[in-house]
Amino acid sequence: MPKEIRIDVRLDAGTFRRFALFDMLKLRKKARKPLVFALIFIAFAVVAMLFRRQESALLASVLLAVGLALPLVYFGTFLSQVNLQAEKQKLKPPRRVYLITLGPEGVTAENTSRKEEPQFLPWEKVPAAYSRKGCVYLYVSPARAWLLPAGQADAPDDIVRQYLKSHLRERARF
Numbered sequence: 001m002p003k004e005i006r007i008d009v010r011l012d013a014g015t016f017r018r019f020a021l022f023d024m025l026k027l028r029k030k031a032r033k034p035l036v037f038a039l040i041f042i043a044f045a046v047v048a049m050l051f052r053r054q055e056s057a058l059l060a061s062v063l064l065a066v067g068l069a070l071p072l073v074y075f076g077t078f079l080s081q082v083n084l085q086a087e088k089q090k091l092k093p094p095r096r097v098y099l100i101t102l103g104p105e106g107v108t109a110e111n112t113s114r115k116e117e118p119q120f121l122p123w124e125k126v127p128a129a130y131s132r133k134g135c136v137y138l139y140v141s142p143a144r145a146w147l148l149p150a151g152q153a154d155a156p157d158d159i160v161r162q163y164l165k166s167h168l169r170e171r172a173r174f
Contacts (some may be wrong), residue, residue, distance in 0.1 A: 005102040005163055007153040012094035013086040015135055015149050020082040022132055023145070034074040041067030100138070100146055102163055107138065109146055123167045131161060131174040138164070 024030045041063050048060035086092070101108040106122035121140055130137045136148040150157045165172045 001159065001163060001166070002155055003104060005153050005155045005160055007100040007102070007148050007160070008096065009098050009100060009146070009148065009152055010094045011089075011091055011097045011147060011149070013083075013091040015147060016086045016089070016091055017079075017082055018133065019135065019137055019145070019147055020078075020085075022130070022137065024078065027130070031071075031075075034071050038067045038071045041070070098146065100148060102160070102167075107140070107146075109140075126168060126171065128171045128173060129164050129168055131172075136160065136164065 045060040045063035045067060048056045048063060050056075089097075096112050098112055099110045101110075106120055107126060108118050108120045110116075110118040119140075127139045127142060129139065134150045136150075137145045138148055139145040148160070153160045155163070161172075161174055165174065
């Protein structure tokens with residue numbers, strides 16, 4: 001296993017979108033509340049339909065419309081914001097965003113688009129890493145992650161995953 005792995009990260013809009021969906025739906029489970037709310041509205045609509053009265057039909061229609069529209073508006077707004085963010089970051093075509101160095105002591109990130117001091121994070125302070133379709137999400141805080149797309153490291157992808165597993169142990173979820 002190499003002593004150090006360098007990943008010159010070039011990010012595209014698709015990778016960014018997949019990460020945003022993973023972070024919101026799988027990791028933070030933010031889809032539950034709107035879906036439960038929608039199911040409650042739909043259940044009340046079904047109950048109102050069971051009364052078979054003209055007023056009940058109108059109430060059932062309104063409840064059903066709100067129950068179906070809420071998740072659509074919620075997820076539509078979220079996806080729209082993600083697309084706007086990707087556009088704002090100019091990820092089409094893919095562009096170089098940062099250089100990640102996985103070393104024996106921790107992770108160093110250098111922002112290649114702005115002149116900033118490199119950030120260093122010791123392995124003990126890295127909360128988690130998740131491997132998903134063509135990318136590793138290396139969380140550096142509960143709300144922030146560095147994306148490590150496949151094929152961009154100076155080592156094969158399986159070596160990168162092994163390196164992360166050896167340093168993160170149970171916090172690496174591959």
